[in-house]
Structures are given as structure tokens and as C-alpha cells.
Amino acid sequence: MRDFDLTTLRLFVAVCETGNMSRAGERASIVGSAISKRLAQLEHQVRTPLLVRKRHGVVPTPAGQTLLEHARSMLDGAARIERDMESYVAGAHGQVRMLASISAMTESLAGDVAAFLNMRAHRTIQVDVEERISPEVVRGVHEGMASLGVCWDVVELGSLQARPYRSDHLCIVVPPAHPLARRKSLRFEQTLDHEHVGLRVNSALQVMLQRAAAQLGRTLVHRIVVSNFEAALHVVRAGLAISLVPREVVERQGASDGLAVIPLAEDWAERRFVVCFREVDQLSLASRALMEHLLARGNPGSR
Template identity: 75%
Template sequence: MRLFVSVCELGNIARAGERSHIVGSAISKRLAQLEHQLGTPLLVRKRHGVVPTPAGQTLLEHARAMLESAARIETDMQSYAAGARGQVRILASVSAMTESLADDVAGFLQMPAHRSIQVDMEEHVSPEIVRGVREGLASLGVCWDAADLGALQSRPYRSDHLCIVVPGRHPLAGRKSVRFEQTLDFEHVSLPVNSAVQVMLQRRAAAHGRSLRRRVIVSNFEAALRVVHAGLAISVVPREVAQLQAAAYGLRLVPLAEPWAERRFIVCFRDAQLLSSAAQLLLEHLASKHAAAG
């Protein structure tokens, strides 16, 4: 797979051989065996190199995923070889990651008793978080409690408050609060449409017989705030995130007068009894943040 990826990336078998310190003829033989085993051509030989066929392009995507997984396994095992007592992987929503999770995990790792624990975090939308935890790709997931958890277990974590972010001269800028329905007259900048908050906003808009007019879709809150600053659209953003940059961008935060504007986050997992001791310690640490907030 490494040789196949190298050939596809360089578009040339000889150069791939130089990178891998293998003669080109040996690579050609291995690729021919791979094509024979799979029963389909993977590469088209051209005058100045090679390009993947449609089947080859599909295999290339799988091969990259396999190599990334193999590298992650190697890293995880090296941490144990170096004496680490535990390793925990977390999948988290962009809201949780941006607001408090990074600080909470850092605080956990700074405790003397936890300095031999390694924690890896990866950002995903809520459906992917639930699926990843369910399929064993991560020990813990942090997402909004509105996500469909299925059979997963959960513990409460922190909460945040959604607000409307608008430019200083926007018609809604002077309001003390605003109903969500009133924002539907304006174009929005949003996170990916399959994120939990965007699915919820679509449903809320539909309940009013309206649709959410998305002008821009971005992958993170900082990009959303930049779009609002440019005057292209307004956005529904957690107050805890927006207030950090609102002053710098000259933006106004208008509270949403909706019962669902306060969101509660959870830590989800497959079975508390099956968690490693390191994951259990981290779970208790994160859950304690909910208790501390009352």
C-alpha cells in the first residue's frame, strides 16, 4: 500500500522507487501482482508516468486511511513502550473543543497522578462522534445532548448559550434579545449542515414554516465570525466562543430568547465498565465540571 500511494502521488514508478530505495522494476512487479490479485487495473501507464484508474483512485483512498491507522497504532504502542500507563482518544464537537474541552483535558494531564496518561482529541460533528464511539474508534465522545446516542451511555458535562452574532450596524444589533424566527429574514453563515446545531436550526425554521437561508458554510467558529464581520451574513454561535473575539471584530452578541438556547453537553461512551482505568479517570474529571457548575 505504501508503494502504491507513493506511485500515485509522484505519478512515476522510477521516482517512487528512489523515494522508497527500491528499484522501479521491483515496484512494477508488486503493482502487477496487486492488480492480478484484485482482478482490475489500478494504473494507466502513460508516456511520462502513470495515473490511477477509477478503481485505483478508490484503492488510493482506502490505502491512505489504512496507513494513517497503522501510524496511529504505532504511535499508541510507542507510548506504552515508553512507560505510559494509559492512552485515551476523544472525539469532540467543534463547540466543546473551542470552548472548554482543551482546557479541561490540559488540567487533567497536569495533575501529577495523570502525567503518564496520553490523551488524543479529534474534532467531528455529533453524528460522527456517536458513530465513532459506538464503533470503538474512540473511548469517549463529547457532544450536545440532543444527539441521538442510541445505546451509548453518557454523563453530563458543561453547557453553553447560543446567541445571534451580527455586525455593529445590523438591524438586530440594538436588540436586548431576539427570537429565532426573527433571524430567518436574514442570510446566515453556518457550520456544516450535518452538525447537531445546524440540524436543530433547520427543524426550528421548518416549525415556523420557513427555511434557513445559508449564504456561507464554514468549518469553524472563527471563520463564521470573520464572515459576519465582513457583513455577508449573521450567525448563531455559542456566546462563550463569540465573546472572546466580538470586541476585536466589532460585533454585537444578541441573546436568543428561546428555551433551547442553553445547550447541555455530555460525555458519551459504550460501557463504563469496559473503559480503561485512564478513560475512567478522564470521564470522572470531565463529569466533575458539570458538578462544579452546579
Template identity: 60%
Template sequence: MRDLDLTTLRLFVAVCETRNIARAAAQANLVGSAVSKRLAQLEAQLGTPLLLRRRHGVEPTAAGESLLEHARAMLVSAQRMERDMAAFAAGVRGQVRVLASASAMAEALVDDVASFLQAPEHRNLRVDLEEHISTAVIQGVRNGIASLGVCWDASDLHGLQSLPYRRDRLALVVPADHPLAQVDRLAFAEATDWDFVGIHLNSSVHLMLMRAAAEQGKTMSIRIIVSSIEAALRVVRAKLGICVVPGEVARPYADSYGLRVIPLTDTWAERRFAVCFRDEQALAPAAKLLLAHLGQ
């Protein structure tokens, strides 16, 4: 099979997203026949139909859906490559890509990376930080998408090397006038009768809370699902639910949002984070420098 060219893949993605060859062609400043020809050549090259032609447009076949997923990933990688090379052309001498969990990003990681970059000897280095759930962080490091990953050390780090990073403690966050607001500490099982705000349903914290509730013969009632810790705190402020987040992240919001941050007494509530990587010896010099900084 000949190599796939990015221009054709970009057009294929546009057609799949617009469900219309003419609209995709207009976006690319091409005529529809030129796009149709490229797509026909792509189907011939791969040996399978990729699009179903309908009366009012097109839709991807099962093979087309699979190619769409791969094509999007390839285009993102190409964009990263262009951006990275442009950075080197502009004078950057080293670059590190880091994937991190939401908790790590919301707590100290951004400040730690900033202090690293502020050192005069690191002025020509660049760090790309991306937030993902822990499983995606680990998978990204395993696949070589990033040099370093920062996540909860209870995650499955099999096959990776790691160094200890920081610790935090999970806490229950409730409105200041909530019935639970008067206690100083409590076990998670004491809060499961209330509606919760869920954060990233596939995140390590959410799965751990569901498991902890099940072990006590209880279930969590998830009323609202959000994608960030700050959004969860705003929902709690609106008195639509309570949430479990790192206490270190919630406390700065407590006074302005009218919240109570109550540490959990469960043993699993104290978490340790780790910096993971595939092979320390194989890390680029810039990644080794950042690893040493975070490992302090």
C-alpha cells in the same frame, strides 16, 4: 487472500495521489519498475484491476478508489499505533483518545482535560483530542476509534452509554452596527432574512438551523462556509454575514472584533452535552479516570 502489507499500500496511495508511478517511486527512493511490480502483485492478490494505465500517467479504477479509501484509513491507524507505542516506550502508562464536537472543543473541554492532566496522579497519562462533527464523533466511538466522545446529547446516541457533561446556549452574532444589534434577545426566525456564515454543513447545529428555518416556512441564505467557529466570527467582523454559535465561545471575541452576541430564545438554543462511550465497564483505567473527571 494473503495479508496486505503496509509498504505496498503506502506506495499504492502515493501512486494514486501523484497519478504517476515514476513520481511515486522517486518519493519512496525506489525505481519505477519495483513499484510497478508491487502494484501488479497487489492487483493479482486482490483479483481486480486497481489502476488504469494512461499515456501520461495512471488513475484508479472504481475498485482502486475503494481500496484507496481503506488504505488511507489503515495507514492512519498504523501511524497512531506507532505513536501510541512510542508514548508507552517513553514512560506513558495510560492513554485516552477523545473525539469531540467543535463547540465542545471551543468551550470548556480543553480546559477540563488540562485540569485532569495537571493532577500529580495523572502525570503519566496522555489524552489525544480530535475535533469532528457530532455524527463522526459518535461513529468513531461506535467503531472503537476513540474511548470517549463529547457531543450534543440530542445526537443519535443509540447503542452507546453516556453521562451528562455541560450546557451552553446558542446565540446570534452580528456586527455592532447591524440592524439587529440593538435587541437583547430574539428568536432565530427573526434573523433568517439576512445572509449567514455556515460552519460545517453536516454539523448538528447547521442541520438544526436549516430545519428550524423550514418549520417557519423560511430558508437560510448561506453566503460563506467555514470550518471553525473562530473563522465564522472573523467573517462576521468583515460584515459578510451573521452566524449562530455558542454564546460562551463568541463573547470573549465580542469587544475586540466589534460584535454583538444576542442569545436566542428558541427552546432548542439551550443545549446539553454528553460524554459517550461503548461500555463503561470495558473502558481502560485511564479512560475511566477521565470519564469521572468530565462527569463532575
């Protein structure tokens, strides 16, 4: 296994981003010739060219582009390690890293985490939450990138353990003048004659909707694809398409003005979310405290 030098990787990233060794050197306060020597050693180490010289600078080769992605990930991980260790020096007694789905972050998780951190007993705990789509949440917890994950329970959890957290309810949002706007409720099939706003192709919701359409022998037609529900609501409000969005997102953002919000009459319209983790015994005291807090907030009767 090769031991990669973080300083060299940082210089490689700077060269790729600036397209010029001199400018990268200015950014890193190092002469361009020194960078060139380090990158030559890096190419020797990986045994393949990483950069191609062009008329006005350099660009990464396909191998260089792959290394660039990994280098950014490694540098990000190193920065997190440094930040976490500094938090202990500053007096923090616990650090919790969590991955969460877009829906959970948009709806209730941020408020629940804020309530946890505002408690006097948790003032010395730091919580780092990163937004991912549900499959990536599960993968990240599996791989140890985070101790806790919050995701939709339809995702394959593998060996992870899970506890029920909260639920939401999908609805159809359409412009007021849309032919569906006066309906009291809608079946999913009734929406398939109209163009939709889609989410990322590998998001759990998008995969489920594609499958539901296929089971009906239909195709889900997208006019535009966005990265989050807030953007989807903007597209609908502009009259470009319709969208399936959690009712809780619409209500929490006060976004129903200028939209018709119609219940979705499907058994799967209610989505359940879980807190997932590897093993309870492997959780730190801070992680376990946060998990118990989230479960209590999501299931008040369990307190």
C-alpha cells in the same frame, strides 16, 4: 477476507499523491519497477484496475480512488498503533483516545484535558483528542475508534451510555451596522430574512437549524459555509452574513470586538453536551479517570 500489505498500500498512496511511480520511488527509496510489480499484484488481488496511465504519469481509477481513501485510513490506524505502543515503551501507563465535537473543543474541552494531564497522578497518561462533528463522534465510539466521545446530547446515541458534561448558549452575531444589531434579543424566525454563515451540512447544529426553519415554513439561506465557529466570526466581522454561534466561543476567544452579540430567545438556545462511551466496565483505568475528571469539571457541585 483479503490481507492487505501495508507497505504496498503505502506505495500505492505515494503513487496516487505524486502521480508518478519514479517520484514515488524516490520518496520511498525503492526503484519504480519494484513499485510497478507490487501494484500489479495489488490489482490482481482486488481484481480490478486501480491506476490509469496518462501522458505525464498515472491517476487512480474510480476503484483506485476508493482504495486510496481506505488505504489512508488503514495507514493512519497503523501509525496510531505504533505510536501507542511506543508510548508504553517510553513509560506511559495509559492511553486514552477521544473524539470531540467542534463546539466542545473550541470552548472548554482542551482546557479540561490539559488540567487532567498536568496532575501529578496523570503524568504517565497520554490523551489523543480528535475533532469530529457530533454524529461522527457517536459513530466513532460505537465502532471502537475511541473509548470516549464528547458531543451534543440531541444526537442519537444508540446503545452508548452518556453522562452530562457542560452546556453552552447560542447567540446571534451580526456586524454593528446590521439592521438587527440594536435588538436586545432575537427569535430564530427573525433572523431568517437575512443570509447566514453555515457550518458543514451534516453537523448537528446545522441539521437542527435547518429543521427549525422548516418547522416555521421558512428556508435557512446561506451566503457562505465554513468549517468552524472561528471562521464564522471572521465572515460576520467582514460584513458578509450573520451567524448563530455559542456565546461561550465568542467570550473565550475575545472575539466580540467589531460584532453585535444578541441572545437567542429560544428554548433550544441552551445546548447540553455529554461524555459518551460504550460500557463503564469496558473503560480502561485511564479512560475512566479522564471521564470522571471531565464530569467533575463540568459539574463542580458533583465533586
